[in-house]
Ligand SMILES: NC(=O)c1ccc[n+]([C@@H]2O[C@H](COP(=O)([O-])OP(=O)(O)OC[C@H]3O[C@@H](n4cnc5c(N)ncnc54)[C@H](O)[C@@H]3O)[C@@H](O)[C@H]2O)c1
């Protein structure tokens with residue numbers, strides 16, 4: 410565990426039943442114009458309407474920016490931000506999944522002509538905070554509402570790269586289960602497993618510490634016990650609320666600790682083959698945890714003790730129970746478990762290994778050193 414650690418978080422978080430109504434208390438008389446980052450799809454689902462009604466009631470001017478593709482590359486992000494810069498808004502609301510929230514977070518430090526998204530890829534600390542932001546996640550989820558990270562595609566490198574700057578941490582967060590109620594099952598499943606990965610990777614990370622452990626363990630408890638119900642039962646608002654909270658705690662754990670080899674090796678699957686972030690993590694979750702098991706067994710025992718009440722198992726049994734449970738969740742939610750359906754074959758492995766090994770920012774957090782031959786074996790397992 411780290412000896413020195415710290416945590417930065419959004420300043421105000423509203424969660425629970427009808428949390429969205431708190432929007433009224435967040436927007437105050439100092440706000441003159443709001444930009445809402447969202448998508449046409451989410452507007453059509455009625456997920457933006459409540460917020461607009463509140464903004465209108467307060468008599469504040471607003472505009473919406475849509476048309477951002479899922480998992481945008483840095484050029485897509487820059488084009489949304491160029492539109493944003495013309496608006497002269499002094500408050501940002503993001504209503505969407507990680508893709509929308511990441512763009513909105515970048516906009517909060519890019520309301521300037523002094524530097525671009527591309528510049529931040531080289532030096533993320535160039536930026537300064539310009540506009541206050543509120544995140545309202547509609548997936549559960551990336552936890553992007555809690556983190557200082559924004560992940561963008563870099564087509565030239567066929568990779569996704571994380572821009573990390575504390576100033577991007579949102580000022581406000583609203584976690585309202587109604588926002589994820591109509592998530593299609595496949596998206597709920599993939600984004601839910603992403604949250605599960607955040608929690609288990611951060612808990613078993615070299616950067617784990619007292620603060621991150623508290624959030625990661627609570628996230629694991631919430632996610633293990635609610636993910637299936639929240640994905641398969643449309644009406645289960647309580648399970649959806651718990652998932653939203655678990656995903657948020659997973660994001661806090663990322664901020665205080667860091668993800669590991671699952672996320673590192675998944676970036677080329679997203680960057681080159683455009684496999685959705687949650688799906689690429691789900692593919693790698695069990696193989697990487699099995700690879701790590703000898704180095705993280707005690708931690709997996711702690712996870713078992715937190716989520717299960719039966720204490721009759723040996724430590725070996727508890728640790729393999731957790732890994733098997735991860736595998737079962739991915740299977741039960743019918744998330745793809747092979748790269749074949751993406752037309753990725755053994756001939757692609759060299760490229761994947763080379764790109765995965767570049768994600769040193771996260772690989773250094775993995776308790777077991779990942780050598781290129783290890784990465785190759787892990788990718789081969791999912792071919
Ligand atoms: N910043 C971070 O800390 C962080 C952490 C993890 C992942 N990410 C990034 O976030 C992105 C992925 O975000 P995501 O997994 O939330 O998915 P997403 O935002 O890409 O959304 C996936 C799809 O679901 C749709 N959708 C979202 N909410 C919906 C709802 N309530 N009902 C119906 N459809 C809905 C979207 O329109 C989109 O088509 C990736 O780029 C990933 O790299 C960021």
Ligand SMILES: [Zn+2]
Nearest residue numbers: 551603607686
């Ligand atoms: Zn993730």
